[in-house]
Amino acid sequence: MTSAVARHSGTALHPLHAFFLAGIVPLFIGVLLNDYAYWSSYELQWKNFASWMLVGALVFNGLALLGSILSLVRADKRMGKPVAYFLLLLATFVLGLINSFVHAKDVWASMPTGLILSVVTVILACIATWIGLTSWRIGGAR
Template identity: 85%
Template sequence: MNSAVTRQSGTSLHPLHAFFLSGMVPLFIGVLLNDYAYWYSYELQWKNFASWMLIGALVFNGLAWLGSIVFLVRTDKRMGKPIIYFLLLLATFVIGIINSFIHAKDVWASMPTGLILSVITVILACITTWIGLTSWRIGGAR
């Protein structure tokens, strides 16, 4: 049986970049779960938890976005996927910031919009992480 290892064009993600990228997903999911818990029970503390987790998720998202700028500069421009990855991270960050502004409102004023934006950010964060962690690998058996 012959097995050859080939190199694909492109580079892999730096481990610190992958850490920030994968760290934002559970935080955004936590925001969604806290928003749902508030929507279900109207306990004020759930909204406070969601606001704090949202700040943590935005910090991780922002650091991953800065890493994607470096990754965009270092990779081959013909691939096209680093630009999609960069734009998805940027969209997740922008919608997360808007969600943070919504969460800064009064408790009763933030609920339907905050929950909807949390769902959107979770979906975008999962898609972005999927693309970021699976698209650029080096090596492999042929």
């Protein structure tokens, strides 16, 4: 009895790229939760936590963006998913950077804009991670 192995025509996602990609979601969710805690309690330390987690999320997002550029260069030109994946990661990075500038404002001046930007970046990060981790398959039985 033989088994058929389906191979995807795209390139495989590098494990280090997958590590950085998977790291952005919990960090951006942490920023969102800290922003919500600050919004509901007016405790300044929550804003500081959010700012530091945002730096970590942007570092991971930038490294995942670099990996997506490499995947975009190596990908088959007929595939549209690497381009959408790259654009989603780029939009997440740009909105995260704008969010970090908003978090750099005076204490209450960052609300509610920081909270809204945190929600949008979490949604974009989740979509980008979903596409990034499901688009490239090494192969196997389906």
